[in-house]
Amino acid sequence: MSENKNILQDTHGRDHAYLRISLTERCNLRCTYCMPADGIQLSPKSHLMTYEEIYEIAKTFVKHGVTKIRLTGGEPLVRKDIPVILEKLASLPVELSITSNAVIIDKFVAILKANGVNKINVSLDSLDASKFKHITRRHEFKKVYDNILLLVKEGFTVKVNAVLMKGFNDNEIIDFINFTKDLPISVRFIEFMPFDGNKWDMSKMVSYAEVMKYVSEAFKEKDIIRLQDSPNDTSKNYKIKGYQGSFAIISSVTNPFCDSCNRLRLTANGQLKNCLFSATESDLLTSLRAGKPIESIIDKAVQAKFKVRGGMDTLKKLQKPDLHSKNRSMITIGG
Ligand code: SAM
Numbered sequence: 001m002s003e004n005k006n007i008l009q010d011t012h013g014r015d016h017a018y019l020r021i022s023l024t025e026r027c028n029l030r031c032t033y034c035m036p037a038d039g040i041q042l043s044p045k046s047h048l049m050t051y052e053e054i055y056e057i058a059k060t061f062v063k064h065g066v067t068k069i070r071l072t073g074g075e076p077l078v079r080k081d082i083p084v085i086l087e088k089l090a091s092l093p094v095e096l097s098i099t100s101n102a103v104i105i106d107k108f109v110a111i112l113k114a115n116g117v118n119k120i121n122v123s124l125d126s127l128d129a130s131k132f133k134h135i136t137r138r139h140e141f142k143k144v145y146d147n148i149l150l151l152v153k154e155g156f157t158v159k160v161n162a163v164l165m166k167g168f169n170d171n172e173i174i175d176f177i178n179f180t181k182d183l184p185i186s187v188r189f190i191e192f193m194p195f196d197g198n199k200w201d202m203s204k205m206v207s208y209a210e211v212m213k214y215v216s217e218a219f220k221e222k223d224i225i226r227l228q229d230s231p232n233d234t235s236k237n238y239k240i241k242g243y244q245g246s247f248a249i250i251s252s253v254t255n256p257f258c259d260s261c262n263r264l265r266l267t268a269n270g271q272l273k274n275c276l277f278s279a280t281e282s283d284l285l286t287s288l289r290a291g292k293p294i295e296s297i298i299d300k301a302v303q304a305k306f307k308v309r310g311g312m313d314t315l316k317k318l319q320k321p322d323l324h325s326k327n328r329s330m331i332t333i334g335g
Helices: 051-063 082-090 105-114 129-136 141-153 170-179 208-218 285-289 295-303 321-325
Strands: 018-022 068-072 095-100 119-123 157-164 186-191 224-226 235-240 246-250 263-266 271-273
Touching: 018 051, 051 082, 051 285, 051 295, 068 082, 082 095, 082 105, 105 119, 105 141, 119 141, 129 141, 141 157, 157 170, 170 186, 170 208, 208 246, 271 295
Parallel strands: 018 068, 018 263, 068 095, 095 119, 119 157, 157 186, 186 246
Antiparallel strands: 224 235, 235 246, 263 271
């Protein structure tokens, strides 16, 4: 491998400047679309990256051009050494952000601020406490709701992620948009995606087109404003005229954004995934522990990245269940 080779550029010309690191497979919620009903086999602790290993691997990616790191999981805040992980990663020249279910985030406001974390994505799939309980199998709605308000008050940039499922929360699309009326947040509707064990089928998914149908029935055309999406954005962004916040749709199923994908994922047990939908992964942790360089493994993994959705380039392919069972469940990938 030549010294000057850009190991984070794939064969489709995409540069990968964004690394999402899963810190843990554990979570304090049990979302039905994320964790299989009969739970998951947790990796033994010795197979998980220590904070030093997370830092070493992150440093290698930063050396090769990563400028953004997002911490995810499982629930990243349930990891006991999260303060030191934040501190170590904040010493790198990256924009550091986090995706959390926000159940316990009130206890981390100061530490997130101290480490320059300004952008927080919070998952919330319903504004109705009983539906929240149904989907997460936990009674934590009030904490999450109050913590979203707290994060806004504390000056964080907050995006709220809602996975839409037909007949469950599609009737809340307009309530979620109205939630942005007096709050400067972005609500992002995510098309329900297939992963191992989440009983996905196309008929449960609410598509981008369906969301926009609800929106156009509820608001006047002149009040629905299409916003400029940021480069490498996974979402199509809109706002309602006069509202403080905005809303967006992440259409990984019906309208994937693979052309501008700049993301790589590192699982809590040190496996590199070149795509959320990829059925393969590359073991960085074993090599790191053996004192071997990990660059050539990263290079190979990036070069192997498919143009579209881990090779599932058509909806027909995406609907083949055997392909999802080769992938992990979302909770062990880190969304
Ligand atoms: N615990 C954190 C949280 O709740 O945000 C981080 C991990 S969670 C796996 C990250 C994101 O993945 C969440 O926004 C969640 O809604 C999303 N997600 C999980 N399973 C999904 C699926 N099947 N389809 C679409 N999004 C999914």
